[in-house]
Amino acid sequence: MSREVLAPVRVADRLPADPPRGSGPTTVGVEEEFLLLDRRTGMPVARGPRVVEAARAVLGERAQSEFFGAQVEVCTRPTACLAELRSELALLRQVMAEAAAGEGCLLVAAGTPVIPPGRPPTVTPDERYGRMAARWPSLVGSYDGMVCGCHIHLGVTGHDQALALSRHMRPWLPTLQALAANSPFSLGHDTGWASRRFVEHARWPGVGPAPLLDEAGYERLADHLVRVGALLDRRMIYWYARPSEHVPTLEIRLCDVNADLDVVVLLTTLARGLATTLLPEIADGRPVPSIPEPRLRAAHRGAARHGLEGERLDPVRGECVPAMTSVELLLARAGPGLSSLGDLDLAHGLLDRVRRSGGGAARQRASYARRGRLDDVVGDLVRATCGTTT
Incomplete structure (x- = not known):
């Protein structure tokens, strides 16, 4: 593959001119965080910096280190085409997996490690990460905090539009979260959660639903949180939907990373369709x-x-509905935007596939149920992450 074709492009270079008032986001981008596991034991191993260095020979800045050394991240270019998004995600995974293999480890898309490491995790050498670890040592001393998410970026005109979308999308974000749930195992056992990542990630400051703020209110609160030491910097505003500080996007950050690319594309499709529906109403x-x-x-x-099993609370109605009913309600709410973008059939088709598989948490539990072995779960995750299973 040509390095020229894969040369890194800054997100801002690919964003379109400001869309007409009320129009929907035309661009999307995705960040995926992955675990690195030892090929023999399936335990997390801190080889992230070396893996990223190798991957950057092809991917440039689209390959990134993460907080813990046993994690890596990839970032897509912004695009208006979901087929292009899927192709790039597959390529980024392939290159990162090959780089991992060169360091004797496996690339896995799971919200939490299935098999715990043999020793406490190490923080990636980085000045900012070091300050975070020093300020919140209780969050670093055990592997519980080693969580991996999938962050969806929706192109917007600026903070004001991002915050308006954040306010109006709040009722629908739990449904996206349920669709993405992919971390039932932690510390070597089934936790009873579809997304244990949700529990562990919530231990960090700045994690939670976004408050209802306009742009002036956001600026005041962000400055206050940093000034009083509640957060190290604005990048630690980990709200479930937040304005990006460095590119004009709304970043949705509450999803588990998923081995199945169908889930990732479905989440992105629904998020953009919902935003496209909401902006004219706003x-x-x-x-x-x-x-x-x-x-x-x-x-x-x-x-x-x-996750996608049983019933869950509808935050608007205040009553419980079957989990898949909540997904159908989201699909209907996003319908006008999906139709205007030409994505409605894609959304229905992807949702049918996810419905048949049961989602990431169900797939992990099915892997374990075959023989009661955690390494079966890891093996299936590795194959799905690298695209060698359907």
């Missing part, structure tokens, strides 16, 4: 849905606990 002055904060947090907790 421009027309439709009010933000009124949801009590405890109810919203309960909906997120239920999504993480049950």
Whole structure:
């Protein structure tokens, strides 16, 4: 493959000119975090810096180190084409997996490690990571905090539009979270959660539903949180939907990373379709849905606990509905935007595939149920991450 073709492009270089007032995001981008596992034991191993260095020979800045040494990250270019997004994600995974193989380890897309490491995790050598580890040592001393997410970026005109979308998307984010749940195993056993990552990630400051803020309110709160030491910097604003500090996007950050690319593309399709539906309503002055904060947090907790199984709380109605019904409601809400983008059939087709598989958490549990072996779970995750299974 040509390095010229894969040369890194800054996100801002590919964003379109400001869209008309009320129009939907035309570009999307995805960041995926992965675990590196020892080829023999399936335990996390801190070879991330070397793997990233090797991958950067092809991917440039699209290959990134992460907080723990046993993690790596890839970042797509922004694109308006979902087929292009899927192809790039597959390529990024392939290159990173080959780089990992060169260091004797495996690339795995799971929200938490299935098999615990033999020793406490190490933090990647980095000045900022070092300051974070020093300020919050209790979050670093055990592997529970080694979690991997999938972050979806929606192109916007600036912070004001990103915050408006964040306010109006809040009722639907638990459903995206349920669709993405892919971390039932932790510390070598089934935790009973579909997304244990949700529980462990919530230990960090700055994690949770985004508050209802306009741009001035956001600036005041962000400055305050850093000034009083609640956060190290603005990059530690880990709200489930936040304005990016370095590119004009709304970043949705509550999803587990998934081995199945169908899930990743479905999440991105639904998020963009929903935003495209909502922006004209925002421009027309439709009010933000009124949801009590405890109810919203309960909906997120239920999504993480049950994923696509059983029932979960609808934060708007305040009543429980079957999990798949909540997904159908999201699909219907995003329908006008999906139709206008030409993505409605794609969304239905991807959702049918995910419905048949049961989602990431169900697939992991099915792997374990065959023989009661965690290495079967790891093996299936490795093959799915690298695209060698359907």
